[in-house]
Amino acid sequence: xxxxxxxxxxxxxxxxxxxxxxxxxxxxxxxxxxxxxxxxxxxxxxxxxxxxxxxxxxxxxxxxxxxxxxxxxxxxxxxxxxxxxxxxxxxxxxxxxxxxxxxxxxxxxxxxxxxxxxxxxxxxxxxxxxxxxxxxxxxxxxxxxxxxxxxxxxxxxxxxxxxxxxxxxxxxxxxxxxxxxxxxxxxxx
Numbered sequence: 001x002x003x004x005x006x007x008x009x010x011x012x013x014x015x016x017x018x019x020x021x022x023x024x025x026x027x028x029x030x031x032x033x034x035x036x037x038x039x040x041x042x043x044x045x046x047x048x049x050x051x052x053x054x055x056x057x058x059x060x061x062x063x064x065x066x067x068x069x070x071x072x073x074x075x076x077x078x079x080x081x082x083x084x085x086x087x088x089x090x091x092x093x094x095x096x097x098x099x100x101x102x103x104x105x106x107x108x109x110x111x112x113x114x115x116x117x118x119x120x121x122x123x124x125x126x127x128x129x130x131x132x133x134x135x136x137x138x139x140x141x142x143x144x145x146x147x148x149x150x151x152x153x154x155x156x157x158x159x160x161x162x163x164x165x166x167x168x169x170x171x172x173x174x175x176x177x178x179x180x181x182x183x184x185x186x187x188x189x
Contacts, residue, residue, distance in 0.1 A: 071099035094139035
């Protein structure tokens with residue numbers, strides 16, 4: 001015979017009383033019947049059930065938890081740099097060491113370079129006049145549970161081999177939003 005699909009019961013509500021099968025990891029709110037999932041891990045990527053019985057009626061919600069590994073350290077690599085016709089052209093690549101479903105976006109805290117730095121995706125192609133003394137672009141590597149920000153600062157356009165770019169302002173190089181190991185999930189039923 002086939003093995004039945006394994007399901008983990010999170011909580012059962014029966015005629016005004018409930019049993020939480022995962023105390024400390026699931027929180028039930030009787031006011032609105034919402035269920036809050038806490039402290040998830042990758043092992044929680046399985047089918048769960050939330051059962052509410054009220055009189056002769058029973059409702060069963062099947063929940064597939066999405067659990068993400070947070071984004072770890074992000075860095076910017078200079079892939080190419082050239083100057084020609086009074087312009088500087090630089091190609092940058094932003095990557096995170098680890099993380100699930102990581103997306104990348106570029107921007108700037110400096111409104112004068114915001115248009116140059118605005119882009120979605122890990123690669124940024126910068127082209128700006130040589131008279132600009134400094135360009136600062138920030139890459140945000142993010143997923144649904146965390147984000148990391150790293151900044152690229154360029155003060156000259158001399159050619160440099162690809163490699164990790166030394167960030168001029170270390171205080172801005174690793175800004176991160178503190179998040180728990182894995183983000184809490186909220187489910188409304």
